[in-house]
Amino acid sequence: MLQLQSVNTHYGSSHILQGVDMQVKQGEVVCLLGRNGAGKTTTVSSIMGFARPSSGRILFKDVDITNLPVEKRARAGIALVPQGRRVFPMLTVQENLEVGKRDLAGGWDLARVYAMFPRLRERMNNLGSNLSGGEQQMVAIGRALMANPALILMDEPSEGLAPLIIEEMYRHIGQIAREGASILLVEHSLDQAIRMASRIYIMNKGSIMFESTDPNELTKETRHRLLGVGHSE
Numbered sequence: 447m448l449q450l451q452s453v454n455t456h457y458g459s460s461h462i463l464q465g466v467d468m469q470v471k472q473g474e475v476v477c478l479l480g481r482n483g484a485g486k487t488t489t490v491s492s493i494m495g496f497a498r499p500s501s502g503r504i505l506f507k508d509v510d511i512t513n514l515p516v517e518k519r520a521r522a523g524i525a526l527v528p529q530g531r532r533v534f535p536m537l538t539v540q541e542n543l544e545v546g547k548r549d550l551a552g553g554w555d556l557a558r559v560y561a562m563f564p565r566l567r568e569r570m571n572n573l574g575s576n577l578s579g580g581e582q583q584m585v586a587i588g589r590a591l592m593a594n595p596a597l598i599l600m601d602e603p604s605e606g607l608a609p610l611i612i613e614e615m616y617r618h619i620g621q622i623a624r625e626g627a628s629i630l631l632v633e634h635s636l637d638q639a640i641r642m643a644s645r646i647y648i649m650n651k652g653s654i655m656f657e658s659t660d661p662n663e664l665t666k667e668t669r670h671r672l673l674g675v676g677h678s679e
């Protein structure tokens with residue numbers, strides 16, 4: 447579904463991604479972990495097209511998308527749930543959901559998004575600026591679903607949310623995966639993500655330092671070294 451081959455991405459003269467190789471297969475939930483500033487968002491931006499690799503290739507459904515503009519990647523079936531949610535504050539919940547809509551017979555539409563998130567139906571006429579963090583995250587996920595993507599990039603969906611809300615969010619993410627979307631899930635913390643991931647990558651200083659399909663291979667020592675002191679178990 448998605449392959450990154452020796453991807454290097456710079457911001458100005460800063461060399462951020464340093465030869466990243468990564469893949470997400472059809473129907474997989476893949477988790478990309480790493481501490482602050484590791485390069486996770488830069489990876490997601492390179493896949494979505496907001497950042498352009500200086501070398502390397504990104505393939506989506508076996509097509510080279512390395513130099514395609516963002517809209518074409520979206521149309522090809524990649525959607526982003528951005529870090530910090532980026533809900534439009536002056537649009538209502540419903541308008542936010544309709545922003546990137548792409549109809550697909552039998553796919554996601556407003557009715558199905560509201561069925562998944564009844565809270566959003568109750569608040570459909572509220573402005574984005576008027577939502578709790580959890581509600582904003584529901585809008586960000588719902589907005590991505592409305593594009594009926596084959597691959598969803600989720601950049602730290604649990605950031606800043608209370609534990610109970612995170613648990614609920616992850617139940618929804620599990621449901622979305624079961625409906626057939628492939629997911630690249632970026633997180634700081636292993637806790638929830640690791641349970642549903644079929645593969646995990648850990649990034650440090652712009653390079654993939656660890657890859658496994660078996661979370662048990664992730665020793666305490668590796669966790670400590672790559673994810674930092676005081677990282678939750």
Ligand SMILES: Nc1ncnc2c1ncn2[C@@H]1O[C@H](COP(=O)(O)OP(=O)(O)OP(=O)(O)O)[C@@H](O)[C@H]1O
Pocket residue numbers: 457458460462480481482483484485486487488489529634
């Ligand atoms: N627009 C930018 N211009 C210049 N440098 C940037 C830019 N965005 C990020 N960086 C730098 O690139 C590095 C990687 O940042 P990135 O946002 O990809 O990390 P991250 O793993 O997503 O971190 P976090 O967990 O805090 O979200 C950091 O050193 C950061 O300071």
Ligand SMILES: [Mg+2]
Pocket residue numbers: 486487488529601
């Ligand atoms: Mg980030």
